[in-house]
Structure formats: C-alpha cells, structure tokens
Amino acid sequence: MTNIESLGANSYARSTDRRDGQSEALGRANSAEQVRDRILCYPGAVRMPANGMELYIVRDFLTLDECAAVIALIEANRVPSPVVGDAPVSPHRTSETCYLYPGPAPVTAVETKLDLLTGLEPRYGEALQGQRYAVGQEFKPHHDFFDTEQPYWLDQVTMGGQRTWSAMTFLNEPEAGGRTNYPTAGVMIAPKAGNLVIWNNMDEYGAPNSGSLHQGMPVEQGVKYVLTKWYRERPWCQ
Incomplete structure (x- = not known):
C-alpha cells in the first residue's frame, strides 16, 4: 500500500499553523505518481482527455448486484447532505447522504x-458516502480540496489534511439529467451503473488544483x- 504520510504528521495539532507548505505539496505529488500507476493497471481504467486535471474512468467497477445492495443501504x-464549512443543510448541495461505515458486506x-484500485492504505480514506439525488436536486460547482484560507482548515489539519483523490461510483442511471460536469476541464460524464470516476484534486506539483x-x-x-x-494526505480521523 502507498504511504503518503508526510514529515511531521505526528506533530499536527490544532493551532494557527496552516500546515500546507512545499513539503506537504511535494509529498502529495510523489504519492500521486504511485496512485496513477496503480489506476492505469486496473482492468477497465482509462485516463480521460481533461484540460488541466487528472481524471480517470473505470468501467464496470461494481457489479449491478453490488450497486443494488449499496442503494438499499x-x-x-x-439524511440531508452537509457541506464542509457551511450550515448543516445547504442550498449548494440538495441531495441526501448516507454514511457507510465498515461492517456491512456491501461496504466491505x-x-x-x-x-x-488506488493502492492507498485504508486509513487514508474517509468513510464512504452514498448520495441520493431526486428530481431537481444537484451539487453546484465546487472543489473537493479544502481552502486553506478558510477557518475550517484548522480543524481539517488535525483530521488528515488535504483531500487528494476523489472516487465516485454511479450506482444507477436516472431517466434524464444527473450528469457530472467538469466545466474547466471540458468533460461531461453521464451516469452509468457500476462505472467509477476518480480524479486528483491536486495539480502536478501537489497544490490544490482549481481546474478540478x-x-x-x-x-x-x-x-x-x-x-x-x-x-486524505494523512490518516483520516473524525
């Protein structure tokens, strides 16, 4: 498994130190090379032609039976979906969310x-989240990485630091709408049950990538x- 724990991780404590400098960026960039190699070796994985970001699709990542089992959970x-640094319920994200912690067979x-797929140690991953979008519901344009200038970053430093990779699996196909759009990258992906999309939230230098x-x-x-x-760039803890 890839180890992306950066120097001094054990000393990270909540303070005014924002902890997102050159050494952290270098660690993220080095880790990305290893993850990239793993993804490209995975059956069905293809790198998408995306402007200014690293984006892959893995076809048939989950079986239809696996998708159905997760949908049931x-x-x-x-519950209503939260947004980091926002109110518990936000008009920016109008879906519903289910936190899927280890235990049930479909989650395992x-x-x-x-x-x-990633080669990353499980402890670097946040808990799986399932999302349900009804007619009219959406998640408006956003980045998955954390803005280090926002007050919430001081807490996120102690919870594993930056979000490096995002992996999203489509569990079904709505009759219309619901595509995932990457406006800066010039990519639009239609939901197809079982397909996974995975992207790097950092740029080639390990810094947060606005193009994501x-x-x-x-x-x-x-x-x-x-x-x-x-x-995350370090082991995740709530």
Whole structure:
C-alpha cells in the first residue's frame, strides 16, 4: 500500500499553523505518481482527455448486484447532505447522504476494490458516502480540496489534511439529467451503473488544483444514486 504520510504528521495539532507548505505539496505529488500507476493497471481504467486535471474512468467497477445492495443501504439511512464549512443543510448541495461505515458486506466489498484500485492504505480514506439525488436536486460547482484560507482548515489539519483523490461510483442511471460536469476541464460524464470516476484534486506539483472544479447536474427525471470516497494526505480521523 502507498504511504503518503508526510514529515511531521505526528506533530499536527490544532493551532494557527496552516500546515500546507512545499513539503506537504511535494509529498502529495510523489504519492500521486504511485496512485496513477496503480489506476492505469486496473482492468477497465482509462485516463480521460481533461484540460488541466487528472481524471480517470473505470468501467464496470461494481457489479449491478453490488450497486443494488449499496442503494438499499442508502435508502435505509439517508439524511440531508452537509457541506464542509457551511450550515448543516445547504442550498449548494440538495441531495441526501448516507454514511457507510465498515461492517456491512456491501461496504466491505467496495472498500476492498478501492484499496486495489488506488493502492492507498485504508486509513487514508474517509468513510464512504452514498448520495441520493431526486428530481431537481444537484451539487453546484465546487472543489473537493479544502481552502486553506478558510477557518475550517484548522480543524481539517488535525483530521488528515488535504483531500487528494476523489472516487465516485454511479450506482444507477436516472431517466434524464444527473450528469457530472467538469466545466474547466471540458468533460461531461453521464451516469452509468457500476462505472467509477476518480480524479486528483491536486495539480502536478501537489497544490490544490482549481481546474478540478465539478458539479452534479440536476436530475431531470428519476433518481440518481452515487457512492463517493475521498482520500486524505494523512490518516483520516473524525
């Protein structure tokens, strides 16, 4: 497994030190090379032609049975989706979320596949999140990385630091709408059950990449289910 723990991680404590300098960026850039090699060796993985960002699609990452099992968990446990640094419920993100912690067989199956895909140690990953989007619901344009100038960053430093990689799996196909748009990169991806999209939130130098801007377009007909996993630069802790 890839070890992306940067120098001095054990000394990270909540303070006014924002902890996002050159050494951290270098560690993220070096880790990305190893993750990139792992992804490209995975069956069905293809790098997408995306302007200014690193983006891959893995076809048939989950089976339809695995997708159905995860959807059932989402339906049983969904709550309004939160946004980091925002109010508990935000008009910026209007879906519903289900936190999928280790234990249930469907969760274990997905986590095992993600470990094989990325080569990252499980402790660097946040808990899986399932999202449900009904008609009209969306996730407006945003970045997954953390803005180090925002007050919430001081807490995120102690929880694993930057979000480096994002992995999102489509669990079904709504009748209309619900595409994932990367406006800066010039990529639009339609939901297809079982397909996974994974991207690097950092640039080639390990710094947050504004080109990774993306959005979940509104669902026009039906319901959309996705499964999301975010990875940190150091072990994640809540």
